Amino acid sequence: MLDFTASGLIVDNKEAHWSDFLTxxxxxxxxxxxxxxxxxxxxxxxxxxxxxxxxxxxxxxMNGRRHVTTVNIQLCFPELTPxxxxxxxxxxxxxxxIGLIETGFSYWKNENFFRSRTEFRNxxxxxxxxxxxxxxxxxxxxxSCLDLAGLLFSLHGKPCxxxxxxxxxxxxEWFFTNGRKRFSHPVERQKTRQMLRxxxxxxxxxxxxxxxxxxxxxxxVPFFGHPAATTLATTKMHQLNGSPLVKLDCWRxxxxxxxxxxxxxxxxxxxxxxxxxxxxxxxxxxxxxxxxPEQYMWVHKRFKTAPPGEKNIYKATxxx
Numbered sequence: 032m033l034d035f036t037a038s039g040l041i042v043d044n045k046e047a048h049w050s051d052f053l054t055x056x057x058x059x060x061x062x063x064x065x066x067x068x069x070x071x072x073x074x075x076x077x078x079x080x081x082x083x084x085x086x087x088x089x090x091x092x093m094n095g096r097r098h099v100t101t102v103n104i105q106l107c108f109p110e111l112t113p114x115x116x117x118x119x120x121x122x123x124x125x126x127x128x129i130g131l132i133e134t135g136f137s138y139w140k141n142e143n144f145f146r147s148r149t150e151f152r153n154x155x156x157x158x159x160x161x162x163x164x165x166x167x168x169x170x171x172x173x174x175s176c177l178d179l180a181g182l183l184f185s186l187h188g189k190p191c192x193x194x195x196x197x198x199x200x201x202x203x204e205w206f207f208t209n210g211r212k213r214f215s216h217p218v219e220r221q222k223t224r225q226m227l228r229x230x231x232x233x234x235x236x237x238x239x240x241x242x243x244x245x246x247x248x249x250x251x252v253p254f255f256g257h258p259a260a261t262t263l264a265t266t267k268m269h270q271l272n273g274s275p276l277v278k279l280d281c282w283r284x285x286x287x288x289x290x291x292x293x294x295x296x297x298x299x300x301x302x303x304x305x306x307x308x309x310x311x312x313x314x315x316x317x318x319x320x321x322x323x324p325e326q327y328m329w330v331h332k333r334f335k336t337a338p339p340g341e342k343n344i345y346k347a348t349x350x351x
Contacts, residue, residue: 052202060202071135075144078132079287086128090121096330100124102345103329107255122325129283130175130326137178138210142186148289149183157235157277157294161189166230166274170265170297171281172241172316173328176290178211180281181237183292185214192216192229193237223271230272237279240265241316243335251338252310255317260336261309266301276300278315282323295319 052061070081090097100120108116160167169191174180184191193215198204211217215237218225229236240262251258269276278295297315302308320327337343 047205067135082129082132083125086125090124126175133176133179137182152293168276169235169237182214191235194220250306254313263305266308280319
């Protein structure tokens with residue numbers, strides 16, 4: 032019997048430990064984690080280069096994800112030529128490969144390495160909101176350097192709880208949750224009481240509403256000009272405690288010299304309408320993605336849930 036809590040995975044009524052995953056079925060994961068750990072010991076720029084090559088390999092091997100990414104790019108960037116769209120798909124895979132290495136950096140690399148390489152923009156806005164003592168909903172999106180962004184944010188010294196969806200694989204759940212404890216307090220997204228407690232303790236609550244969660248509790252509103260099932264939970268989170276909503280963008284600099292974390296206010300939220308709020312949220316997320324579109328996780332099926340009467344767009348087109 033498995034149960035999950037904010038403190039980590041519980042296996043057979045006790046908190047999970049690495050020794051719970053020594054059976055042969057977990058050996059491939061241990062080997063993968065070991066390889067990642069070794070790669071993260073490389074000098075920073077070597078690690079990025081290895082990640083890029085890994086992304087190029089995945090581009091060739093993962094036909095299904097390449098198809099999903101191609102459909103997403105064609106839908107969301109119609110202004111690009113076919114050649115430019117294909118190039119962007121390749122860049123997305125390269126950046127996702129780099130993102131895997133950056134995940135390892137966030138768990139194991141000395142945080143002081145990143146202090147001089149991180150540019151914080153508009154964090155005075157966040158400071159002013161936290162001075163009110165009501166916590167902050169820190170809205171993000173699924174960029175390739177997602178976990179590393181958590182470590183970088185922690186360098187600013189503000190307490191942060193991160194909402195996440197539990198992983199189906201118990202060992203990966205243990206690995207990711209314990210890795211993220213280095214820089215945040217992970218909270219499974221269904222644990223409403225723990226979320227509320229963090230808000231009342233004046234924490235930042237990192238939250239990413241940019242994935243397709245199905246029809247329940249969502250509205251179809253535009254995302255890059257196309258209807259996307261978008262969660263209404265952001266408005267409900269605000270209603271729990273009246274905590275203000277701000278956006279956190281993070282991207283790697285084009286020359287790979289470091290990272291930019293930028294805080295942006297979200298005006299006119301809440302609007303009084305959950306659907307209007309969802310429309311606003313998609314628009315500001317889109318603005319963040321456009322700062323480095325190749326670093327977004329376009330490998331996800333953002334348009335998986337089709338509006339009533341329409342076909343699943345990923346099934347309606349043929350993969351390469």
